[in-house]
Each structure stands twice: as C-alpha cells, then as structure tokens.
Amino acid sequence: MDINEIIKEENLVYRKSAVLNDKVFNFCPGCGHGVVQKLIAEVVEEMNIESEVIGVGSVGCSVLVYEFMELDVVSAAHGRAAAVATGIKRVMPDKYVFSLQGDGDLAAIGTSESIHACNRGENITMIFINNGIYGMTGGQMAPTSLHGMKTATSPYGRNEAMGHPIRMSDVVAQLEGTYYVTRQAVHTPAMVRKAKKALRQAFENQKLNKGLSFVEFVTNCNSGWKLSPIKANQWLDQHMLPFYPLGDIKTEGVIVTKDK
Amino acid sequence: MAKIRGAIVVDTERCKGCELCMYNCPTQTIGMEHKVNSKGYHYAYMENPEACIGCTNCAVVCPDGVITVYKKKFEQ
Ligand SMILES: Cc1ncc(C[n+]2csc(CCOP(=O)(O)OP(=O)(O)O)c2C)c(N)n1
Ligand code: SF4
Ligand code: SF4
Ligand code: SF4
Numbered sequence: 001m002d003i004n005e006i007i008k009e010e011n012l013v014y015r016k017s018a019v020l021n022d023k024v025f026n027f028c029p030g031c032g033h034g035v036v037q038k039l040i041a042e043v044v045e046e047m048n049i050e051s052e053v054i055g056v057g058s059v060g061c062s063v064l065v066y067e068f069m070e071l072d073v074v075s076a077a078h079g080r081a082a083a084v085a086t087g088i089k090r091v092m093p094d095k096y097v098f099s100l101q102g103d104g105d106l107a108a109i110g111t112s113e114s115i116h117a118c119n120r121g122e123n124i125t126m127i128f129i130n131n132g133i134y135g136m137t138g139g140q141m142a143p144t145s146l147h148g149m150k151t152a153t154s155p156y157g158r159n160e161a162m163g164h165p166i167r168m169s170d171v172v173a174q175l176e177g178t179y180y181v182t183r184q185a186v187h188t189p190a191m192v193r194k195a196k197k198a199l200r201q202a203f204e205n206q207k208l209n210k211g212l213s214f215v216e217f218v219t220n221c222n223s224g225w226k227l228s229p230i231k232a233n234q235w236l237d238q239h240m241l242p243f244y245p246l247g248d249i250k251t252e253g254v255i256v257t258k259d260k
Numbered sequence: 261m262a263k264i265r266g267a268i269v270v271d272t273e274r275c276k277g278c279e280l281c282m283y284n285c286p287t288q289t290i291g292m293e294h295k296v297n298s299k300g301y302h303y304a305y306m307e308n309p310e311a312c313i314g315c316t317n318c319a320v321v322c323p324d325g326v327i328t329v330y331k332k333k334f335e336q
Pocket of ligand 3: 266267268284285286287288289290311312313314315316317318319329
C-alpha cells in the first residue's frame with residue numbers, strides 16, 4: 001500500500017499546535033519543558049483564547065517562552081512571575097493569565113511571591129516545572145532536589161544538613177486561596193494526555209473567579225541529571241515520583257483525601 | 261474487515277534525536293536515521309512503516325513538536 005494514501009490532510013490526527021511558531025525550542029534534547037510548552041499551546045488553541053491569554057515567563061530554561069508562542073508574553077525578574085501575573089490579572093481581569101516557572105524560580109528565590117499569590121487567591125494559573133535542579137545555570141541543587149541527589153553543589157548527594165526537599169504543591173494546597181492544585185508528569189503518552197486535561201481545567205477555572213489554579217509538572221532535566229533522555233525518564237519514575245506522587249491534591253477548593 | 265493504518269511525518273530539521281518517540285512507540289515503527297540533520301542530530305524515521313497504527317503516542321511525547329500523524333481505515 002502506498003504511504004501517500006495515508007498521508008493526506010483528511011487523515012490527520014496530530015500536528016504541532018498553530019500557537020507554536022516554527023522556531024525550534026532552546027531546550028536540550030528530550031527535556032520536559034518542551035512538552036509542557038506544547039501543552040500550553042494546545043490548550044489555548046482548543047479553548048480558542050489565543051487573543052485573551054497573557055503569559056508571564058520566568059528566569060530559567062523556559063525564559064524564552066515568548067519566542068516560541070504566538071501569544072502575548074512578558075518576562076518577569078527571577079522569582080517574581082506570580083507577582084507580575086497578579087498585577088496583570090488585576091488590571092485586566094477578563095484575560096487568562098498564566099505564569100511559567102521552574103523550581104529554582106518558584107520555590108527558591110520566588111517562594112514569597114509564589115506563596116502569597118496563592119494565599120491571596122489570585123485568579124490566575126501558575127505552572128510549575130519541578131525538575132529537582134537548577135537546569136539553566138548548570139545543575140545546582142534546588143529546594144526540590146531529593147535526598148541523596150547528586151548535583152553540582154551537592155556532589156556527594158543532598159544530605160539533611162542541606163535541608164529537605166519541599167513539596168510545593170502540598171504547601172500551597174494548604175492555603176485558602178488555592179482552588180485547584182494538581183501534580184502531573186509528561187514523560188509518557190498517557191501522562192501527557194492526563195496532564196493536558198489538568199492544564200485545561202486550570203485555565204477553565206479562571207472563568208469561575210474562585211481562586212488560584214496551580215499545576216506542577218514533575219519533569220526531567222537530563223543534562224543536569226547527567227543521564228540520557230530515556231534513562232532520565234526512568235530515573236524520574238524510580239526516584240522523583242515516589243516523593244512527588246501524581247494526581248490532584250486539591251479540587252474545587254477542597255483537599256483531596258486519599259483512602260489507603 | 262477494516263484495517264487501521266497510520267503514518268508519521270518527521271520534521272527532520274526540528275528533531276533532536278532524543279529517541280523518546282522510538283521508546284514510546286508500541287509497534288516498533290520508529291528507528292533513528294544514520295544520517296544527521298544540520299545540527300548533527302540523528303533524526304527519527306519510520307523504520308517499519310507497515311507497523312504504524314497512527315496512535316499518536318510518539319507525537320504526543322515528543323518534546324519538540326516534530327511529528328505529524330495520519331491515520332486511515334482501509335476496508336479489506
Ligand atoms: C537575581 C538572579 N539570581 C540568580 C540568577 C541565576 N539563575 C538563572 S536561572 C536560575 C535557576 C533556574 O532554575 P529553575 O527555576 O529550576 O529552572 P530550570 O532552568 O531548571 O528550568 C538561577 C539561579 C539570576 N538570573 N538572577
Ligand atoms: S538544562 Fe535541563 S531543564 Fe534546561 S533545557 Fe536542558 S534538560 Fe531542560
Ligand atoms: S503513531 Fe503510534 S504506532 Fe505510529 S509511529 Fe507513532 S507511536 Fe508508533
Ligand atoms: S521525540 Fe521528537 S525530537 Fe525526540 S527523536 Fe523523536 S522526533 Fe526527534
């Protein structure tokens with residue numbers, strides 16, 4: 001059978017979202033950041049809100065988000081994305097406002113802005129990329145680095161003297177201002193499909209005006225972890241997910257209790 | 261009986277050779293080309309085109325939006 005009988009417009013089932021332009025992402029091969037940016041683009045396109053979205057980028061490997069998306073995006077100083085997003089949303093409450101931050105940005109230098117935006121219940125969508133390390137600057141330890149994890153600044157592994165890894169989603173779920181908190185991953189097709197639904201929910205919630213939606217993505221940083229993309233994703237399954245379990249943590253303003 | 265056939269198109273210049281598509285393909289359709297693109301990456305291609313079922317797994321998991329997927333039902 002001729003392959004050209006299949007490759008026809010009427011048989012199309014998947015194509016890169018039109019919200020992404022043709023520039024190639026700046027990320028390392030296999031990096032989870034790319035999947036998350038693809039999902040943001042797909043959700044915005046499916047909701048048909050391209051002209052109503054304002055993104056706030058942060059400092060870290062996703063700093064160039066404005067380069068790749070055909071959306072209005074501003075860049076915030078390191079750690080301040082949630083504060084900038086707050087200002088934009090308060091001036092333009094009808095826009096869909098999202099922030100996109102790594103764990104060094106959101107959970108280290110920007111902890112205060114992040115927690116207080118959540119606590120104030122700003123009606124925005126915060127997207128949090130947790131790869132357990134500072135990717136952009138060469139793989140230093142992050143607040144989210146696991147116990148025993150070797151990084152550029154913890155070459156023998158993180159130990160207790162360096163503090164404990166922080167589960168930011170569980171922290172912000174405790175705050176009254178958060179309406180929806182979920183932890184997702186994007187390294188298998190099934191996880192990507194599930195994560196997309198969660199992200200869509202987090203954007204839809206802005207219509208309700210009931211508080212902040214917080215979506216964590218546990219992703220790889222294969223360069224920082226010094227593993228191949230496939231091995232990094234296996235390591236993520238074995239080490240990151242047991243500490244950062246996936247699923248909804250808070251829905252409709254109520255913490256999800258898991259029966260064990 | 262109807263048979264489902266799929267096909268993928270790889271934007272070879274966008275591909276970074278991470279192999280995640282190949283790893284996540286349930287039908288072992290994908291292989292990595294020996295040749296490289298202008299950035300020096302071995303890019304994905306359909307090594308076994310007959311096997312593709314158009315499930316979109318490869319495209320969904322690809323971090324760089326490289327793969328387009330087509331799917332067609334053939335009556336036999
Ligand atoms: C005020 C300030 N301090 C420090 C830096 C250096 N710096 C750039 S990115 C970064 C951390 C990025 O890590 P993360 O937020 O986890 O993002 P990733 O690169 O892993 O996606 C740091 C410390 C900076 N740019 N500005
Ligand atoms: S350094 Fe890590 S987080 Fe940054 S692009 Fe590379 S793999 Fe991704
Ligand atoms: S569409 Fe499915 S079967 Fe076809 S190459 Fe991609 S993952 Fe494999
Ligand atoms: S997942 Fe995408 S970037 Fe990686 S090898 Fe496959 S087509 Fe290339």
